[in-house]
Amino acid sequence: MKSIILAGGIGSRLFPLSREYYPKQFIKFKALGKSLFQLTFERTLKLSNIKDIFIITNEKHKFLVLGQIEELGYNFNEENILIEPIGKNTLPAIYYGVKVIKEKDVIAVFPSDHLIKDEDEFIKTVKEGVKLADNYLITFGIKPNKPHTGYGYIKPGEKLDIGYKVEEFKEKPDLETAKEYVKKGYLWNSGMFLFKTDIFEEEVKKLCPEVYEAFKEDDINEVYRKVPDISIDYGIMEKSDRVAVIPINIKWSDLGSFDAIYEVFDKDDNGNIIHGENIVLNSKHNLVYTHGGKLVSLIGIDDLIIIDTRDALLICNKGESQKVKDVVKYLKQKG
Ligand code: GDD
Ligand code: MG
Known part of the structure; x- marks a missing residue:
């Protein structure tokens, strides 16, 4: 399995700790001993060989990425760090990774700002998820403990081999709607995804043709000049009818605020x-x-x-x- 780590966000809700030049995923929390990015990288190594990990970031953070991986004792191939000329949110970032990986393969996508406590359960569930990858874009659902408005909400529908077909995906609802969703048993979108490159590409072409078209340019600067700023959640997950959710029972937190x-x-x-x-x-x-x-x-x-x-x-x-x-x-x- 290949993995994409998204490490290009600026974490503006953690200002003044998180700065343009030193965003939150690279901050070393005393209680953790490492940065969230470093923890994400080590977790990803349990799923993918180091040569199969791709990190999407920007020029400013390239050396933080390399330095923090080196600190963990690994030698990372610089070619696997993809540099975006400007941040256009998660859909272009993920699609950039998919285009560079090219081959038909299963790809896992991980944000770099999450804290996950039960790693074994996490790894097991992601590996199991591959079973659904022939037909679905897979999300991992967390049982909500409050009506948080910063997350995506997922309504599980028809039961599948493992997990469920997604009946509805709603990104960042208002508080009233979020309260209703929690009552009705919706799950939080964990922000981690698993899919086959060809299915993902078909969905981008169908649901976000502007993104698909922009990536036909040869020059990456031109691609990013043209591509709209859009997250995978609004661009694909809300619109696609090929999404599945696997509930994942882990202690998980987006340390976003x-x-x-x-x-x-x-x-x-x-x-x-x-x-x-x-x-x-x-x-x-x-x-x-x-x-x-x-x-x-x-x-x-x-x-x-x-x-x-x-x-x-x-x-x-x-x-x-x-x-x-x-x-x-x-x-x-x-x-
Ligand atoms: N390379 C790159 N470029 N990475 C980016 C960019 C970009 O332009 N924008 C964001 N990222 C990275 C962030 O660093 C983070 O690791 C990840 O992508 C997700 O972006 P966030 O901005 O943190 O998204 P969110 O937390 O508001 O929402 C997403 O995650 C929630 C769970 O934490 C959505 O997927 C929600 O549906 C989900 O509930
Ligand atoms: Mg986040």
């Missing part, structure tokens, strides 16, 4: 996560990360996210960290 980080990592007796030399008195349920070389003291502060870096400080209510990306948007507009 500071609230997600707070949920996943261990907390002290007061429900605080404190990273850095800080003084915290009479304060509960905070996430404090300082890396800016100064001491931060909290007195009687509850439910805040405080992220202090060398040149930027973020203070945000817990539960509102999805909006951090608006700060980045604002900064970009300001130029």
